[in-house]
Amino acid sequence: PQLASLTPADIEHFLSFLPASQVQASLAPGSTAQADLDGYNTDWMGKYVGRSRCVLRPRTTDQVSSIMRHCYARRLGVVPQGGNTGLVGGGVPTGSDEVIINLGLMNQIRAFNASSGVLTADAGCVLQTLNTFLTSKGHVMPLDLGAKGSCQIGGNVSTNAGGLRMVRYGSLHANVLGLEVVMPDGRVLRGLRGLRKDNTGYHLHHLFVGAEGTLGVVTGVSLLTPPLSPAVNLALLRLPDYAAVLSVVGTVRAKLGEILSAVEYFDETAWAVVNGDGAAGAEVERQVFGADTVPPGVNLLIETSGSVREHDEEKLTALLEELLDGPHVLTGSLAQDETQLGRMWDLREGIAEACGKAGKVYKYDVSVPIQEWQNVLSTLRQRAAERSEGLIERVVGFGHIGDGNLHINVVCGRYDKAIEQLLEPFMFELVESKGGSISAEHGLGVQKAKYILYSKSPLELELMRKVKAAFDPRGIMNPGKVLPAVAVGEERG
Numbered sequence: 001p002q003l004a005s006l007t008p009a010d011i012e013h014f015l016s017f018l019p020a021s022q023v024q025a026s027l028a029p030g031s032t033a034q035a036d037l038d039g040y041n042t043d044w045m046g047k048y049v050g051r052s053r054c055v056l057r058p059r060t061t062d063q064v065s066s067i068m069r070h071c072y073a074r075r076l077g078v079v080p081q082g083g084n085t086g087l088v089g090g091g092v093p094t095g096s097d098e099v100i101i102n103l104g105l106m107n108q109i110r111a112f113n114a115s116s117g118v119l120t121a122d123a124g125c126v127l128q129t130l131n132t133f134l135t136s137k138g139h140v141m142p143l144d145l146g147a148k149g150s151c152q153i154g155g156n157v158s159t160n161a162g163g164l165r166m167v168r169y170g171s172l173h174a175n176v177l178g179l180e181v182v183m184p185d186g187r188v189l190r191g192l193r194g195l196r197k198d199n200t201g202y203h204l205h206h207l208f209v210g211a212e213g214t215l216g217v218v219t220g221v222s223l224l225t226p227p228l229s230p231a232v233n234l235a236l237l238r239l240p241d242y243a244a245v246l247s248v249v250g251t252v253r254a255k256l257g258e259i260l261s262a263v264e265y266f267d268e269t270a271w272a273v274v275n276g277d278g279a280a281g282a283e284v285e286r287q288v289f290g291a292d293t294v295p296p297g298v299n300l301l302i303e304t305s306g307s308v309r310e311h312d313e314e315k316l317t318a319l320l321e322e323l324l325d326g327p328h329v330l331t332g333s334l335a336q337d338e339t340q341l342g343r344m345w346d347l348r349e350g351i352a353e354a355c356g357k358a359g360k361v362y363k364y365d366v367s368v369p370i371q372e373w374q375n376v377l378s379t380l381r382q383r384a385a386e387r388s389e390g391l392i393e394r395v396v397g398f399g400h401i402g403d404g405n406l407h408i409n410v411v412c413g414r415y416d417k418a419i420e421q422l423l424e425p426f427m428f429e430l431v432e433s434k435g436g437s438i439s440a441e442h443g444l445g446v447q448k449a450k451y452i453l454y455s456k457s458p459l460e461l462e463l464m465r466k467v468k469a470a471f472d473p474r475g476i477m478n479p480g481k482v483l484p485a486v487a488v489g490e491e492r493g
Ligand code: FAD
Pocket: 044, 079, 080, 081, 082, 083, 084, 085, 086, 087, 089, 090, 091, 092, 103, 123, 144, 145, 146, 147, 150, 151, 152, 153, 154, 155, 156, 157, 158, 159, 160, 161, 162, 163, 164, 212, 213, 214, 216, 217, 218, 219, 352, 353, 441, 442, 445, 478, 481
């Protein structure tokens, strides 16, 4: 749709109901320098960069509503933004005329019911802050991810973030009970009912879970939080190869059952990028595994969470003994205290950041049957070696293996069109050929929007466009994200 250009009159209007401290714009007299808006215009990877000239930071739902009413009337594009940790370019604008609505000042916990575990919070609350609050009340957030110190619950809901605890608590579709959403025309959908059961027709709030800001601005979230497990145990295993991983994951599931709370995989390339190649990585190995020499191989991190420490330790120790006696595990280590537990988690959670420090990263977050992970990685590595002329430096493999979610970080010296063309749509064709999904948890954003037909049928795309038109008839919400004007493959009919 044709969207309007932002003018100084728009900024004046925003200033009529928002304090100056909540309006940052570079196009009105006495305004902010454009460079001061760079942080809002640039994504976490430095890969997607917009040029919006106006960032608004509302404190209340009413303020969001007033902003949306104006943008709707004027047909101004709007980009909702949370912690800006998204990895597909969804949280930054594509041009210079969109208004960024950053939710960071909407950060109040509205209510918590300790007996039901229902938490109601502003969308701008940071995930880690919510988890700290809940821990003090004997509960825990049903999701956890490496970006927890910055990402916001509204952003988590809008991307349907998966992360490390999904194997235990399920996706946000299972845990979000209701949402408060400001619709594109400014009306407020007040759906914070907090009921576990409510079958009164269509479950509209699910449409906003994973909508990536294309249907409305989420301002409040009501979600179910599980009780805190008093006993958390973590084991790190070194395995000779991926075939062993497949065997061990099956055993772990069968033996740990209901206390299993995370199963994470990372290969030797991931170990090297976090801990350093050669001697540095080997030294960390000696420390973490508590052995003089640690054989090379791939890694599994296994976490259990339960209510009776002795029971869980007994189960996990018996499993580890069995595995260490067998052919599939070379060595292993069980965290002895909180410090060791944190250190082991850092090895896994630090991979994305370490890749970012090693170079510019093309990220592929895909769902593929775990039997195919090794094939996908080796096919990609072969292509990189044969055809990238050295531009691709590393292909790092890791992921939430308990959920079949493989992450591939392709690390290069620079972002380059030639590399992108080598990787895309090749990666998506490969994933489609394995019956997978081109986005397991990060969403489509701007990176994968045009490739949507690799994971959705033409009918699904048609229905999604109809939903978009019904919710956002003027097409102002997060333009250019999720739904492409023309998808790759669409022209073929
Ligand atoms: P943003 O990046 O600001 O926005 C993401 C999208 O949501 C955008 O399309 C934006 O328009 C929309 N949006 C944000 N807030 C709102 C709102 N209030 N209303 C409507 N739309 C909104 N993701 C996973 O799923 N699992 C992981 O394990 C994981 N690990 C990560 C580790 C690291 C180190 C990093 C940097 C990222 C990781 N991510 C992971 C990706 C990212 O953190 C998640 O997608 C997160 O949920 C984004 O939240 P955010 O607040 O930063 O949203």
